[in-house]
Amino acid sequence: MSDVNIKITDRKGKLHNVLAPIDMAMNVMEVIRSYELSPEGTIGICGGMAMCASCQCYITSNHELPIMSDEEEAMLSEAFNVTENSRLGCQISITKNLEGLEVTIAPEE
Numbered sequence: 001m002s003d004v005n006i007k008i009t010d011r012k013g014k015l016h017n018v019l020a021p022i023d024m025a026m027n028v029m030e031v032i033r034s035y036e037l038s039p040e041g042t043i044g045i046c047g048g049m050a051m052c053a054s055c056q057c058y059i060t061s062n063h064e065l066p067i068m069s070d071e072e073e074a075m076l077s078e079a080f081n082v083t084e085n086s087r088l089g090c091q092i093s094i095t096k097n098l099e100g101l102e103v104t105i106a107p108e109e
Contacts, residue, residue, distance in 0.1 A: 055089035058086060
């Protein structure tokens with residue numbers, strides 16, 4: 001298997017079923033950008049360095065994700081619309097364990 005199926009709900013509430021490659025060292029934020037599920041310049045502003053929270057998303061499936069880094073936790077502590085299931089998309093690497101992952105892109109604010 002070289003791809004996993006991910007369900008991404010965009011900021012307008014539209015659900016997208018996408019294939020995410022596990023062999024390209026991508027993360028959730030990069031998948032969102034590659035499928036153009038958010039207007040250009042509104043997601044991944046810092047380039048995936050966990051420094052802007054523009055790629056904040058809500059994990060709506062029951063997947064075990066890597067433990068949040070101190071940088072990610074600090075960025076989310078300053079972000080808007082944070083919930084218990086908030087994560088930065090740039091910090092979630094695409095792996096085979098993400099098959100069926102469901103995320104909703106957080107509102108832009």
